[in-house]
Amino acid sequence: MVNMYDVIVIGAGPSGSMAAYVAAKLGLRVLILDRFRFPRIKPCGGGLTQKSVALLKGLGIELNSVVRDTCKRVIIVNNAGSFLLMDNDPIISIVSRDEFDNYLLSSALEMGADYLVDRIVGVDVHGEYVNAIGMNDTYVSKYVIAADGANSVIARQLGNDIRRGTAMAFMTIAHGNYLNDVCVIDMTRIKWGYSWVFPRGDGEYDVGIGSIRWGDYRTQLIKYVSDVGLREGEVRGHPIPIKARDRIVSKRIALVGDAAGLADPTTGEGIFYAMYSGALAALTLRHSSSPVEFASNYLGIIKPLIKNLSLAYYLSLGTYGIDHLVMGRLGISAFSISSTRNLIKRIMSGSAWYYQVPMSMIKFSVLKGPQVILKGILHG
Structure with a gap:
């Protein structure tokens, strides 16, 4: 039967x-x-x-x-600088x-x-x-x-x-001594994506690099691991489907x-x-x-x-494109204003959805951006 x-x-x-x-x-x-x-x-x-x-x-x-391990602090790095997210509860828990x-x-x-x-x-x-x-x-x-x-x-x-709409990431379990209570997300290491360092305790770190553009980023990852003073382990790649079937x-x-x-x-x-x-x-x-x-x-x-x-897909183009590659080179980023950072934390906690994000970035770009540029010109 x-x-x-x-x-x-x-x-x-x-x-x-x-x-x-x-x-x-x-x-x-x-x-x-x-x-x-x-x-x-x-x-x-x-x-x-x-x-x-x-x-x-x-x-x-x-x-x-x-x-x-857990991170109550997350450092986001882009062309405009470094920005800190903080919370009383872990923003990221590493498994x-x-x-x-x-x-x-x-x-x-x-x-x-x-x-x-x-x-x-x-x-x-x-x-x-x-x-x-x-x-x-x-x-x-x-x-x-x-x-x-x-x-x-x-x-x-x-x-x-x-294969349609698939991003690519590579990671390794690295060893050494780095930041033990902070998670790092660095957009300066790769276009249209970011690298990361997440502590795992006992001198281990999950280190990776990924982009919304398909590619082989093993070399960039190995260099990044070396640059932060860690020793890479076995490098593994994995696809990330970022568009619904x-x-x-x-x-x-x-x-x-x-x-x-x-x-x-x-x-x-x-x-x-x-x-x-x-x-x-x-x-x-x-x-x-x-x-x-x-x-x-x-x-x-x-x-x-x-x-x-x-909506998050189009926002990713704004985050990695306009905010990082364009405005970031002018020393401007939506991450510099607290309302954007707080909104990111709310999205990560599940208390907000992505439809609330673009308005924050648009307001900054339209209202704050020109003011910062003009101030920079006037003060040399």
């Missing part, structure tokens, strides 16, 4: 584990399939924003055991992705989800069920939540061009996280959007009575997030 699940989750990263956790918590029979046995290595900056921590806490998942992802998967298993290791090569949708076709076996469920990452097999099968849902299949193209083009943050979309897909599934209703409900609930990230 075929073992029929309510939902199969393909991929056990943050989006998949969160979808499985929520679905199991809501009483659904869940199978997680991933090609790797966890824990496994995952190249990533490993920085959790306040909204990521809040989301997990709201779902009953505490992170204290897997947080390596090691092998530990963090395994912890989320374990949380889903504790909630009652099943987990098997298999490489899924496609899905076959029938009238009343879906076959998830693996290298080892075929698995049957009523629905599939595809969380199989930036190179998603399922996204491609739905007709998406998975054209098709993210069918009657019995939903894409979440990187598979759906849900990463922040301005910050490169993907973990929050992965977990959030995974939770939304599971919640939608539990409260939908038919495949048509599921597809409609998921699309309706995910659209505001897609619109927000679409």
Whole structure:
């Protein structure tokens, strides 16, 4: 007799584990399939924003055991200078992705989800069920939540061009002695992106570089690590999908996280959007009575997030282009005014959305920018 699940989750990263956790918590029979046995290595900056921590806490998942270090101060560097973000609570909490992802998967298993290791090569949708076709076996469920990452097999099968709108980042775990209680984001090391240094404790630092333009930035990363006085480890690259897929849902299949193209083009943050979309897909599934209703409900609930990230893409062009490359060379930046810095903190905490950002930058550019330029001319 075929073992029929309510939902199969393909991929056990943050989006998949969160979808499985929520679905199991809501009483659904869940199978997680991933090609790797966890824990496994995952190249990533490993920085959790306040909204990521809040989301997990709201779902009953505490992170204290897997947080390596925290930053209550974040230094942002661009052509206009250095700007400091500060908060009483950690702005960024740093995790090691092998530990963090395994912890989320374990949380889903504790909630009652099943987990098997298999490489899924496609899905076959029938009238009343879906076959998830693996290298080892075929698995049957009523629905599939595809969380199989930036190179998603399922996204491609739905007709998406998975290379469209993809950024690229490289990272390494470096060793040495640098700033231990501060996270650094430096836009001067690469065009249309930034480099970062996140402390992990015990002399370890997650150091990386990424851009919204696809490219091989290994050489720039190795130089950056050397310039800040650290020793690089193994360099790993990873794509970051920064534009939503054209098709993210069918009657019995939903894409979440990187598979759906849900990463922040301005910050490169993907973990929050992965977990959030995974939770939304599971919640939608539990409260939908038919495949048509599921597809409609998921699309309706995910659209505001897609619109927000679409706006973030255009904002990234302003942040890395106009503000950094143009105004920054004149010694001017929107980061110099407190309202912009506070807005960034609010976005990272989840208390504000991107539609509020452009007005802050526009006001600065139009009202403050000419005044600063004129003052510089008059005073030599």
